[in-house]
Amino acid sequence: MPPETDAPPANELTSLQQRVAREIVALVRRDNYKAGEHLREVPIAQHIGTSRSPVQSALRHLAALGVLQQDANRGFFLSVDAKDWDGQVAGLLETDDPLYLRIADDRQSNKLPDEVTEAELMRRYEVARSTLRKVLSRISEEGWIEQSMGHGWRFLSMIDSPDAYEESYMFRQSIEPGALLGPSFLFVPAELKQLRREQQRIVDGGYQTMTPIELFESNSHFHETLAEWGHNRFVLQSVRRINQLRRLVEYRQASQRAPRQTQAAEHLAILDAIEQQDFMQAANLLRAHLDGARRRKLRDPGVFSQAA
Structure with a gap:
């Protein structure tokens, strides 16, 4: 458990810095980092899609909360295992501007x-x-x-109605499976192993204990990584854009936990096919996975209750 500190409250960070801090916490907890591991600013900034400045501010805030230690020459290191990032730190995942x-x-x-x-x-x-x-x-x-x-x-257009939600899934079904069959598709074994750990954690009970933000970020990380392996910048940009729009709806589906376990199990089957280099099977499983998710979401009358 992190030690007691006199860290400034999160609301003293800018909205961008708060978002970056949340995404760093989600990343560390998702990947189950251990004490002593190095958090490198440049890869984090690239992963989040921001400059180094808000990343540095967020890391300093987390250091003030006692879960990171700053080395003047080498940067920031975990001083507490990710599984023990609770209290104020975990609370960052439950709040937004x-x-x-x-x-x-x-x-x-x-x-x-x-x-x-x-x-x-x-x-x-x-x-x-x-x-x-x-x-x-x-x-x-x-x-x-x-x-x-x-x-x-x-x-601009949002995913703010059942029709828009269905359109977004139909679009994803048309581009994401195709990326697995492209001539430039090449998976990274180390990244595949990491994705497998993340998704297995959800299947093994994480769907019951992880926050809605963590569950969504694990889901989006899976789909964005597959798009990255396709080495098609337009597919990757499209998947990231759709995920940004999905956040507004899916963060509010806090009670929808059981489907997350099913989705993670389907993710694992897709990874198995990719690892076996059966890309046609992987594409078919991904297309069926997206279609099943579309059908489940559109059957849920509460998905757009905020917009009713």
């Missing part, structure tokens, strides 16, 4: 129009322009809003 969540909920429930101004949003949420812009910048990075003329913003 309140303003971000309010905007997301209002947009999904059609309370915000397609185009808004910063002045309108500042009045609606009673926040300063600097606070609002930080959140809008994050939303822009995630791809569901873009800046228009002046201080205006235009919301």
Whole structure:
């Protein structure tokens, strides 16, 4: 268990730094890091898709919480096993920027129009322009809003209805299995072994104890890694973009735990086929996996209750 510290509260981090800290915690817990392992800033920044600066701030915050130790010359190392990252640290996985969540909920429930101004949003949420812009910048990075003329913003397509959800899965079924059959597909044995550990952990009971964020991130990590092995930049960009949009819906499905075990077992079967270099079988299993997930999600009347 991490020692007691006088670490500053997470809300003193910027929204970007909070998100990066959450993703670092999810990464460390997902991969079950041990005390003494090195957290390298550049690979983390590349994995999250951000610059080194917010990664450094997040790592310093985690060090203040007592789970990392900073070496002036070599960087940050775990001082506590990932399985013991609890308390304030694990709490990072349960929280998100309140303003971000309010905007997301209002947009999904059609309370915000397609185009808004910063002045309108500042009045609606009673926040300063600097606070609002930080959140809008994050939303822009995630791809569901873009800046228009002046201080205006235009919301882009989201997964905010059963039709949109089905369209997203049909799109994934058309590109993800094909990447496994492309001439440039090449899996990395070490990464496959790591994916197998992650998915086996879920099957063996992790689906009951992991947070919704951890479960979703493990799922998205699996699909993005397969896309990376395809060495097709457009497929990878598309899979990452869809995952960013899925987060808004799937983080709210906290009670949907049993399907996660089924999905992880299907992931393991796909990995078995890839390891045996039976890529046609792997592609067929992946297509069936995505179709099954689509059918389960669309049968659940609570998936879009936020938008009802």
